[in-house]
Amino acid sequence: xxxxxxxxxxxxxxxxxxxxxxxxxxxxxxxxxxxxxxxxxxxxxxxxxxxxxxxxxxxxxxxxxxxxxxxxxxxxxxxxxxxxxxxxxxxxxxxxxxxxxxxxxxxxxxxxxxxxxxxxxxxxxxxxxxxxxxxxxxxxxxxxxxxxxxxxxxxxxxxxxxxxxxxxxxxxxxxxxxxxxxxxxxxxxxxxxxxxxxxxxxxxxxxxxxxxxxxxxxxxxxxxxxxxxxxxxxxxxxxxxxxxxxxxxxxxxxxxxxxxxxxxxxxxxxxxxxxxxxxxxxxxxxxxxxxxxxxxxxxxxxxxxxxxxxxxxxxxxxxxxxxxxxxxxxxxxxxxxxxxxxxxxxxxxxxxxxxxxxxxxxxxxxxxxxxxxxxxxxxxxxxxxxxxxxxxxxxxxxxxxxxxxxxxxxxxxxxxxxxxxxxxxxxxxxxxxxxxxxxxxxxxxxxxxxxxxxxxxxxxxxxxxxxxxxxxxxxxxxxxxxxxxxxxxxxxxxxxxxxxxxxxxxxxxxxxxxxxxxxxxxxxxxxxxxxxxxxxxxxxxxxxxxxxxxxxxxxxxxxxxxxxxxxxxxxxxxxxxxxxxxxxxxxxxxxxxxxxxxxxxxxxxxxxxxxxxxxxxxxxxxxxxxxxxxxxxxxxxxxxxxxxxxxxxxxxx
Amino acid sequence: xxxxxxxxxxxxxxxxxxxxxxxxxxxxxxxxxxxxxxxxxxxxxxxxxxxxxxxxxxxxxxxxxxxxxxxxxxxxxxxxxxxxxxxxxxxxxxxxxxxxxxxxxxxxxxxxxxxxxxxxxxxxxxxxxxxxxxxxxxxxxxxxxxxxxxxxxxxxxxxxxxxxxxxxxxxxxxxxxxxxxxxxxxxxxxxxxxxxxxxxxxxxxxxxxxxxxxxxxxxxxxxxxxxxxxxxxxxxxxxxxxxxxxxxxxxxxxxxxxxxxxxxxxxxxxxxxxxxxxxxxxxxxxxxxxxxxxxxxxxxxxxxxxxxxxxxxxxxxxxxxxxxxxxxxxxxxxxxxxx
Numbered sequence: 001x002x003x004x005x006x007x008x009x010x011x012x013x014x015x016x017x018x019x020x021x022x023x024x025x026x027x028x029x030x031x032x033x034x035x036x037x038x039x040x041x042x043x044x045x046x047x048x049x050x051x052x053x054x055x056x057x058x059x060x061x062x063x064x065x066x067x068x069x070x071x072x073x074x075x076x077x078x079x080x081x082x083x084x085x086x087x088x089x090x091x092x093x094x095x096x097x098x099x100x101x102x103x104x105x106x107x108x109x110x111x112x113x114x115x116x117x118x119x120x121x122x123x124x125x126x127x128x129x130x131x132x133x134x135x136x137x138x139x140x141x142x143x144x145x146x147x148x149x150x151x152x153x154x155x156x157x158x159x160x161x162x163x164x165x166x167x168x169x170x171x172x173x174x175x176x177x178x179x180x181x182x183x184x185x186x187x188x189x190x191x192x193x194x195x196x197x198x199x200x201x202x203x204x205x206x207x208x209x210x211x212x213x214x215x216x217x218x219x220x221x222x223x224x225x226x227x228x229x230x231x232x233x234x235x236x237x238x239x240x241x242x243x244x245x246x247x248x249x250x251x252x253x254x255x256x257x258x259x260x261x262x263x264x265x266x267x268x269x270x271x272x273x274x275x276x277x278x279x280x281x282x283x284x285x286x287x288x289x290x291x292x293x294x295x296x297x298x299x300x301x302x303x304x305x306x307x308x309x310x311x312x313x314x315x316x317x318x319x320x321x322x323x324x325x326x327x328x329x330x331x332x333x334x335x336x337x338x339x340x341x342x343x344x345x346x347x348x349x350x351x352x353x354x355x356x357x358x359x360x361x362x363x364x365x366x367x368x369x370x371x372x373x374x375x376x377x378x379x380x381x382x383x384x385x386x387x388x389x390x391x392x393x394x395x396x397x398x399x400x401x402x403x404x405x406x407x408x409x410x411x412x413x414x415x416x417x418x419x420x421x422x423x424x425x426x427x428x429x430x431x432x433x434x435x436x437x438x439x440x441x442x443x444x445x446x447x448x449x450x451x452x453x454x455x456x457x458x459x460x461x462x463x464x465x466x467x468x469x470x471x472x473x474x475x476x477x478x479x480x481x482x483x484x485x486x487x488x489x490x491x492x493x494x495x496x497x498x499x500x501x502x503x504x505x506x507x508x509x510x511x512x513x514x515x516x517x518x519x520x521x522x523x524x525x526x527x528x529x530x531x532x533x534x535x536x537x538x539x540x541x542x543x544x545x546x547x548x549x550x551x552x553x554x555x556x557x558x559x560x561x562x563x564x565x566x567x568x569x570x571x572x573x574x575x576x577x578x579x580x581x582x583x584x585x586x587x588x589x590x591x592x593x594x595x596x597x598x599x600x601x602x603x604x605x606x607x608x609x610x611x612x613x614x615x616x617x618x619x620x621x622x623x624x625x626x627x628x629x630x631x632x633x634x635x636x637x638x639x640x641x642x643x644x645x646x647x648x649x650x651x652x653x
Numbered sequence: 654x655x656x657x658x659x660x661x662x663x664x665x666x667x668x669x670x671x672x673x674x675x676x677x678x679x680x681x682x683x684x685x686x687x688x689x690x691x692x693x694x695x696x697x698x699x700x701x702x703x704x705x706x707x708x709x710x711x712x713x714x715x716x717x718x719x720x721x722x723x724x725x726x727x728x729x730x731x732x733x734x735x736x737x738x739x740x741x742x743x744x745x746x747x748x749x750x751x752x753x754x755x756x757x758x759x760x761x762x763x764x765x766x767x768x769x770x771x772x773x774x775x776x777x778x779x780x781x782x783x784x785x786x787x788x789x790x791x792x793x794x795x796x797x798x799x800x801x802x803x804x805x806x807x808x809x810x811x812x813x814x815x816x817x818x819x820x821x822x823x824x825x826x827x828x829x830x831x832x833x834x835x836x837x838x839x840x841x842x843x844x845x846x847x848x849x850x851x852x853x854x855x856x857x858x859x860x861x862x863x864x865x866x867x868x869x870x871x872x873x874x875x876x877x878x879x880x881x882x883x884x885x886x887x888x889x890x891x892x893x894x895x896x897x898x899x900x901x902x903x904x905x906x907x908x909x910x911x912x913x914x915x916x917x918x919x920x921x922x923x924x925x926x927x928x929x930x931x932x933x934x935x936x937x938x939x940x941x942x943x944x945x946x947x948x949x950x951x952x953x954x955x956x957x958x959x960x961x962x963x964x965x966x967x968x969x970x971x972x973x974x975x976x977x978x979x980x981x982x983x984x985x986x987x988x989x990x991x992x
Contacts, residue, residue, distance in 0.1 A: 316735065
């Protein structure tokens with residue numbers, strides 16, 4: 001078959017009309033990887049969309065370098081997008097990869113280790129030229145090295161040439177033509193997994209409505225890839241993953257940052273107020289600003305401030321002005337906001353501070369995930385300054401928990417910290433669209449007339465929850481002054497008296513502690529008593545749940561407790577901890593929740609800690625659970641901070 | 654239709670709090686003139702908001718009976734931004750000092766001004782850190798001997814009005830704490846300006862920097878050391894009004910004697926409404942003792958305000974798209990049904 005025939009757009013693209021044998025599998029993990037300019041994030045996102053619309057459960061893990069365009073061809077410029085799709089509900093993007101698409105030698109080198117034995121490897125063989133091989137550090141071409149590729153189903157596809165042929169005649173420059181290569185690869189994978197490309201083709205048509213040639217080129221690239229799979233003898237089989245049986249309802253795909261933005265628009269609507277979002281661009285939080293700046297018709301104002309401090313200060317200002325106020329950042333920005341968060345704390349104004357955590361300290365690993373800001377959220381301010389903290393478990397959960405954060409803020413007149421992380425902020429999952437009737441109300445109450453016995457306004461006269469009244473400036477008779485100095489309870493006047501300061505310090509702390517009566521009790525999955533309780537928080541939810549379930553099916557008495565309310569903890573947490581012989585706290589940090597659990601409940605919790613900018617693998621967790629159950633690992637044998645397994649000479653251990 | 658507003662007096666703007674500035678501090682006069690100006694504006698008391706940072710001047714909001722926010726060091730313009738964006742109906746004043754606004758808060762000052770946020774900024778410049786007991790500030794002159802510069806400051810100072818003009822300010826003015834009528838006039842002009850109004854007030858810290866501005870505040874020297882700007886008028890000064898400012902061929906200002914060959918028409922005429930800020934900047938660079946220092950309004954031009962633009966954009970979107978529909982928002986993009 002000639003290339004021209006192979007790439008003819010006349011060839012049927014209906015995957016179901018395919019005459020090659022089909023193998024049915026339940027879950028598949030694919031990773032697209034290439035140069036950061038190769039469009040791998042886009043290819044992965046489109047594959048995810050198509051699979052979600054088909055009805056699979058999906059879970060994704062985008063993994064990209066901090067540099068927008070790192071030197072082409074270099075290992076540190078490699079960008080990857082992993083997607084797992086399944087015929088049942090899944091919680092993780094998968095430990096090992098079934099099909100790896102590598103667009104150049106550097107991508108092959110840095111990703112092949114994650115491809116399972118017997119997995120499918122699709123490489124763009126055209127990219128394995130002398131220059132790219134040398135940039136990736138290959139002395140010889142690994143595609144010609146049988147040992148290197150031993151144990152994999154290898155497909156060396158001359159994608160650059162085939163793709164150029166596919167888009168020929170559209171008048172594109174070579175550079176423009178090559179930019180469609182990711183869609184050629186996508187088309188091939190669509191064929192391999194029986195995906196219907198229609199949603200991607202529709203997306204291309206609308207995205208490039210003003211440049212129909214570009215749309216056409218990408219569509220031809222997809223079809224070229226599909227036809228290649230269909231026609232070449234190299235691909236002898238393709239795979240089918242049936243739709244998943246998710247709870248009934250209407251679904252869409254959502255990332256954590258999108259869910260935060262949707263949640264904030266919902267908060268404004270439910271509260272019947274406007275919302276000011278103040279932020280400074282920072283990875284991985286900026287998408288929230290982008291999303292919200294399109295939602296002005298929900299009563300949303302967005303303020304791109306001159307710096308993180310200004311964003312936090314403006315948030316305090318908007319809260320004092322009587323409107324919903326929120327800011328978002330990541331670790332370095334949260335550090336800068338610390339002082340103004342203290343101002344929000346002492347003035348007892350309602351607001352939400354979002355921390356989309358990333359690898360630290362300092363600039364750290366801007367595009368990689370980590371859970372290392374929990375203690376920053378707990379203690380990262382001067383003085384006695386406890387703040388309520390909530391943490392989302394999944395991308396979709398961001399929608400729910402950002403509303404919870406605001407609910408607590410306005411009910412208790414307090415700044416609330418919402419913790420997300422790079423993994424759930426950028427990761428996507430199917431989200432069951434809530435019905436409006438399912439949304440919980442957000443009750444905002446403003447004081448509209450003087451509340452004092454002599455017709456005066458008392459800004460720190462508290463209610464039974466210890467919350468103070470919230471006056472809207474502009475209201476006659478409620479003129480008052482607040483500030484960062486210690487103030488007298490009830491009147492709010494500046495007051496340095498020793499007993500008053502102690503009273504105010506404990507009152508503010510008691511108010512925050514009292515939120516435990518407002519939040520739902522902690523739930524546990526698995527046996528009510530047993531040998532081991534695994535406690536997790538934040539974005540590790542899916543992996544921990546999968547691992548604990550796996551151990552449960554093997555007959556172990558292991559339960560899982562995933563925290564979403566980090567401060568205060570749910571009232572029943574202490575009682576839950578007592579029901580298990582051992583407690584294990586896996587975290588992507590050096591043991592921050594573990595420290596809180598140990599200090600608050602005097603429980604000898606064991607830590608399991610990973611700080612590599614990557615999420616846990618299920619297999620890492622099941623292995624650790626087994627070793628804790630067997631008694632091989634105890635809190636004494638496993639102090640996280642002495643576990644050194646990496647040496648530069650050997651590479652990653 | 655006319656709306657009857659209650660007639661307010663300066664007393665109506667005094668809070669019940671004891672004022673804790675040092676005796677004879679220049680701040681007292683500024684507070685008094687502010688209380689005099691506010692009742693003349695036709696704005697009800699609950700529509701005023703005073704925001705401050707940290708420093709002696711920043712205690713100001715506690716002494717006013719309006720809404721007030723005593724925030725943190727340097728951040729008052731940013732706090733005010735959050736307030737003004739969400740409550741554009743409030744008249745928002747920022748009270749700050751030379752350390753608060755030009756050192757720790759320099760960034761926020763610059764950005765509030767360039768956005769032309771509709772706030773009034775009053776910078777009490779006493780060329781010293783008073784609250785922390787006497788360190789040099791970003792406006793202290795070279796050579797200033799202070800607690801932190803026992804051998805004299807080697808830190809080149811800023812001129813506040815230059816910073817404001819360089820930041821694209823639409824209103825820039827200067828006055829002196831004890832020059833009661835002039836200060837009242839300047840504050841009122843600022844209050845009535847739409848956009849960021851920046852007012853520098855030379856304020857005497859009689860404890861740590863006594864008499865720093867005596868040359869423009871004392872009767873016997875001020876006529877020779879200050880020049881009062883009036884829109885459309887030539888720049889004349891001196892006890893006998895016999896000196897003027899002329900711009901020479903090198904585009905530099907120079908002091909010239911009036912009478913003789915030089916007529917008023919030869920002098921520089923003040924144009925506070927000039928589109929280009931070059932003239933205002935030239936005036937702002939005139940410093941004592943080489944020149945008399947200009948007092949009054951350097952610049953007053955119109956430009957759309959940031960708060961208005963932000964709010965208009967929100968309202969435009971509301972009008973074009975209609976009030977946000979959550980159900981529609983949730984369903985945006987591809988959806989599928991599981992039965």
